[in-house]
Amino acid sequence: MPILLADIVATLPSDESWGPSTTTDALVDGVPYAPYSKGDKLGRMADWTTEGKDREGRGGRQQYNRNYKDQQVYGAGTSSLFAVQVAEDESSFSVVDNTRTSTKSRGFGRGGATFIRGRGRGGRDQRGGRGTFQRVGQRGGQQNAYYDNRGGRGGRGGRRFGGWKDYDKPQRNRDSSVNIKPDWQMLEEIDFNRLAKLNLETSTGEDIDSYGFLYYYDRAFDRPPVKNNERKLNVVDRVAYNVTTSQDPIINELAEKDEATIFATDNILSMLMCAPRSVYSWDIVITRNGNKIFLDKRDGSSLDMVSVNENAADAPLEASEGNKDSINFPGALALEATFINHNFVNQTVIESDTSKYEMSHENPFYNPSEETEALASKAYKYRRFDLSLEKDEDPLHLIVRTELDAVVKNNISGEDQLLVIKALNEFDHKAQGSGGALDWRTKLTSQRGAVVATEMKNNSCKLARWTVQSILARADVMKLGFVSRTTPKAADRHVILGVMGYDPRKFAEQMNLNLSNGWGIVRTIIDMVRGMKDGKYVLVKDPNKSLLRLYEVPAGTFEEEDDGPQEEIAEEGAE
Secondary structure, eight states: OOOOHHHHHHHSOSSSOOSSOOOSTTEETTEEOOOOOTTSOOOOSOOTTHHHHSEEOTTSSEEOOGGGTTOOOTTTTSOOTTOOOOSSOGGGOOOOOOOOOOOOOOEETTTTEEOOOOOSSSSTTOOSOOOOOOOOOOGGGOOOOOOOOOOOGGGOOOOOSSOTTGGGOOOOOOOOSSOOOTTOEEEEEEEHHHHTTOOOOOOOOEEEEEEEEEEEEOGGGGSOOBTTBOEEOOOOOOBOOOOOGGGOHHHHHHHHTTOOSEEEEHHHHHHHHTGGGOOSOOEEEEEEETTEEEEEOOTTOGGGSOOSSTTOTTOOOOGGGTOOOGGGSHHHHHHHHHHHHHHHHHHSEEOOSSSEEEOSBOOTTOOTTTOOSOBOSEEEEEEEEEOOOTTOSSOOEEEEEEEEOEEEEOTTTOOEEEEEEEEEEESOTTSTTSTTOOOHHHHTTTOHHHHHHHHHHHTHHHHHHHHHHHHHTTOSEEEEEEEEESSTTOTTOEEEEEEEEEOHHHHHHHTTOOHHHHHHHHHHHHHHHHTSOSEEEEEEEOSSSSEEEEEEEOTTTTSSOOOOHHHHHHHHHHO
């Protein structure tokens, strides 16, 4: 039956209002009420700027203004009851740009590796795309592209520079510096993370006595070499002693006089203080006799060798790991670096019997009636450090034998300054294990800071040890020489490219080297040994893990052993 217009009008409300009838279910005192979560933060009652801050960013996802990312609006924890539901999501709509754009690229190194950071889908001026990492123009004309899926904030994302397959590298299995025998009993295992948290403030130490003499440093080596006239590293046969702690006659006399409780050499002590930076295995022999503790090294110990690129991300490989270049084995490089350091010190001093710096006593290890070879420029200073704590009833002192290499006149005051001379060596900046080092011949003069920074990264442990030794001896200057092979394939011929001088304390700050942490490590190890019975112990750095192990060994261990890593390295070099 058709509906009449009069019937529709009759059904309308009789009052003056128009529209659907109102209810009070969603009203509180006549005010519309929106539900919210009790966990929501109460912010603004109304924020009219939200639309301006919640905008689409470069990365194709919703971005928030940095200043407002932690601020929330009242009722933001639940979906809005008043939101307009559109028929289709506009964010799913996009425009594809098919125009071809050319990006100017710059190649690095051999093979034309190119790195491009894209900021848009089509080109440099477009927004909304992700950053990409591309490598094009490889050898043989191949072109491969690797894309990084991590966009990051604003689409700038990218992977770290180089080493894109580091995750797929096999774990290296290095050999221990000493053969762990079945009758050795492991007492302690110390992780490097624990060592890094230790701290002990101590004084700069006091001099007890000094022995030997020093020649004056030749300042001509501080000047850069003339082009096409490189200085060759010469073999200078001079006698230099590296006697372990318990065989030092001066230390034995000081121990009998009860001058200290702990005795060590700077070579051994620096390794212990810089233990968290070490990668290769090493070991220290600790002997407790009554209340005296001696830190010794074995004959042919790895502590006597100078490592090369120990801390590099891609350190030199052994033959068993696929390295076919025998002169670049870690053992061969260490032997080469030790040879360079010995000759470099002797070549950079001016030998003169009338002009040399005499210490209080003569060299304690040299016997002129039995030895005829000339002595090297070397001074030994025996210094004492206080490692006591407030809770200690008796003072705990350490005596260390430190070494100095030369002396030089200050340009301004004319006073004598004590030097420690060391040498860094370059074998082949293109070979495996170089750690991304720059070419010293072309970059040492123009990019000196970059060269030193790279060496700090690749040889962190070695440079830290040299710096600690300089500070222990209270040297005024640490001279670092830069020595390179004449040709990359000749490991027995070298040239001196330059010498730089540094204040050891400022150099330690540049390396982020904390001596208080080193003294804390020494005190911790000593406290462990003091809590044990008299005997012999060996502290070994694990070859493949960042931890130390303390073993108790029989009393006669190492006394009748002649074979060691030193002879094995010499045999490898001969082959």
